[in-house]
Amino acid sequence: MTTTFAPAQLSRAFWLYWAGVALTALGDAIVYVALPYLALAVGRGMGGAGAVGLVVLAGSLPRFLGPLVGGLADRLAPRGLLAFSAGVRGLAVLGVGLWGQFGTLPLAALLALAFLNGLLSTLAYTAGSALVPRVVEPDALARANSLSSGALMGAPLLGFGLGGGLIHAFGAAGALLVGVPLVLALCAAALALPHLSAAHGGGRLQPLADLRAGLRVIGASPLLLALMGMSFALNLAMNVMNTRAPLQMALHGRGAADYAVFEMLISGGVLLGIVLVTPLTARWSLDALISAGRWVLLAGTLGFILVSVPAWWAGAAVFGLGLGLLEVAVTTRSQQIIEPGVRGRVIGALMGVNAVALSLGAGLAALPLPTPGLMLGLVGLLLVLTPLWPAALRRQRLSASSSASANPSSSSSQG
Known part of the structure; x- marks a missing residue:
């Protein structure tokens, strides 16, 4: 066990990427806390x-472009994509922060920042997800994903608290300005990465063809189909x-x-879930962890009915724990299933499907409906979808059994 998870197995390229992701996640958390309160301030006339x-909807819409960024992640070198995404995001946050600090910030500027930040975050996430399996050994992949997820979802544990304090001290626009150098950290780290060629053999971008290719891979795998439904x-x-x-x-x-505490509790639960993955995989399979994570998420959502x-704080901590368990287990399991040359396109297709869910969520939340009723409906939806994963596992076992029966020589050699 000591040899398998030794830090020496993780390359310098991975640690550079990880450091940039951790610092940028800290800056993203500050931006994430500040944006809703800027929106509340400038959008009083239309209701909070x-x-x-x-x-939130503007930040979610770029996920519809997942097939486009997935194709880019497969066809272009990861170093340039990561540097570009972080650099432009940093400049956008700087511009809106200065505008809000020294002028009257319109809602349109916040919508533009949310959209651009969502688009470039999607590009960075897709490029990073395709990069990690290329810079670590296969037996260190789960550990690398745990560290990456810890950076992406655990670093905000500090960032949300820092964001809340900065808003009180300098206002929401001032908090954005403090977050700028942190957002730019991934740009600096990416420029220090060694050159890696594109995972796919080039060719011009064809978003619709890339979407079809990604969906074909998902449709051929019962496990990926179930993961897509749960993710939706x-x-x-x-x-x-x-x-x-x-x-x-x-x-x-x-x-x-209180909102900063809420987000800190989610991040704390996520961090705990991520940390627990490595010891739990010594006893449980990744498939069993995914099964358990579904129920933990459902339990956390129950707290939001009150x-x-x-009650929301308690729900946030439990919800975060389930999210952390699922984040690492699902990412690692998906990387095991998907071939390297199509990883970006499959991730992009999944993001495109998730964009529909994100848009529906933002639209539902903006309706004048009572929050407890909305959350009760979400609990019902999650409960209805819980059989998807066990059914997919059964289909996979039946498929493996059929393959073994059709090829007895392979079955005997494995025995």
Whole structure:
């Protein structure tokens, strides 16, 4: 066990990427906390929920371009894609922060920032997901994914608290300015990476063909199909929660301070889930971890049915734990299933499907519906979809059994 998970097995290229992702995730958390409160300030005339919902929707729409960025991730070198995405994001956050600090910030500027940030974050995530399996050994992949997920989802544990404090000290626009150098960290790290060629053999971009190719791979795998269905429900729930959480904290708590605690508890639960993956895989398979993670997520969502801030905090911690378990287990399992040359396109296709869920979530949350009722509906949806994963595992076993029966020589050689 000591040899398998030794840090020496992870290359310098991975640690450079990880450091850049960790610092940028810290900056992203500050931006994430600041944007809803900027939207609340500039969108009072249309109602708080409507303004925040539009900003969340604008940040979610770029996921529809997942097939495009997936094709880019397969066809272009990862170093340039990562540097470009972080550099332009940093400049966009700087521009909106300065505008809000020294002028009257319109809602359109926030929508533009949310859209651009969502697009470039999608590009960076896709490029990074395709990069990690190329810079680590196969037996270190689960550990590398744990560290990457810890950076992406655990670093905000500090960032959300820092963002809440910065908003109180300097205002939401000032908080954006503090986050700029952190967002740019991935750009610096990417420029220091060694040159890696594109995973796919070039060719011009064909988004529709790339989407079809990605969906064909997903459709041929019962496990990927089940993961796509669960991810759809999770993304819908996440955007409802993301939109309603700041409003709940403002109505029933202390506003930004309580919202920062809420996000810190989610990140803390995620970090705990990520840390638990390595010891749990010594006893359980990745498939069993995914099965358990579904129920933990469902239990966390139950807390959001209640109105009180402590109930939302408790739900956030449990929800985050399930999210952390699933993040690493699902990422590693998917990378094992998908061939290297199509990873970007499959991830892009999944993002395109998830974009529908994110948009539905933002749209639902912006409607004048009571929050407890919305959350109860989400619990029902997650409950209805729970049989998907066990059914996919059964189909996979039947398929493997049929293959073994059709090829007895292979079966005997394995025995």
